[in-house]
Amino acid sequence: MALFLVGTLILGGCTASRDTANSASPDVAQASTADSAFRNLPRLEGEAIVELVVKGSPIRILVNGVDAPITAGNFVDLVNRGVYNGLSFHRVVRDPQPFVVQGGDPQSQDPNVPINQLGTGSFIDPATGQPRYIPLEIQPTEAEQPIYSQTFETAGISTAPKLRHTRGAVAMARSNVPDSASSQFYIALADLNFLDGSYAVFGYVTEGMNVVDQIQPGDRIDTARVISGLNNLKSES
Structure with missing residues (x-):
């Protein structure tokens, strides 16, 4: 079951040809x-x-930028740009047990794109005309810094991450390439501990989980906005 569900999630992420950025240990x-x-x-x-x-x-x-600064920054930036307005949830997995709702594919802005063709789109940065990808970023419980571009398994880390896949966790979808997340995200419908250390959680639903529980494939995000904390968003050159 776990392998099937993980495979479903991986295939739902953006496709990309990306090299792993580094393989260093989680240190300075x-x-x-x-x-x-x-x-x-x-x-x-x-x-x-x-x-x-x-x-x-x-x-x-x-949204937690303390333990996942790049992943959280990417999401807040896309929300602030209006990228998620009108996008749909293209994958909802509740059977045989609650798993995730997933959305954020920019291709879903076009209602003529069939839902079964969604799951491969990425955010195109208007400044470069190229897809913007972010590194896999997961912080171990006892570490001072996240590790980047590798799962806990490949990094040889046996501890749990600080941000875990509990019900209501919000995390980035990706392909089997670690640094391939862009705009697609998912919300955990149950505790999914087997995903810990493999996908980057960056926040948690604090209100409206009953709404998440009712989302169906094709339902759209009417609007997405930053309520507070926008002053914490930083862009570096």
Whole structure:
């Protein structure tokens, strides 16, 4: 069951041809490497609250930039740009047991794109005309910095991450390439501990989980906006 569900999630992420950025251990050296390799990506230095409205009902997400600064910064930046407005949830898995609702494919902005063709789209940065990808970023419980571009398994880490896949966790979907997440995200419908250390959680639903439980394939995000914490979003050059 776990392998099937993980495979479903991987296939739902964006497709990309990306090389692993580095394979360093989670220490100061890796933090320095990550800072230089990803310095052009937005970061969230603190927390933010994002509100998604789906079928007229709000879903509030506490976005954690303390433990996932790049992943959280990417999400808040896309929300602030209006990228998620009108996008649909193209994958909803509840059977044989609750799993995830997944959305954020920019291709879903076009209602003529069939839902079964969604799941491969990425955010195209208007400044470069190219897809913007972010590194896999997961912070171990006892570490001072996240590790980048590798899962806990490949990094040889046996501890749990700080941000875990509990019910209501919000995380980035990706392909089997670690640094392939872009705009697609998912919300956990149950505790999914077997995903810990493999996918980057960056926040949690704090209000409106009852709305998430009712989402069906094809339902759209009416609006997405940053309620608070936008001042914590930083862009580096």
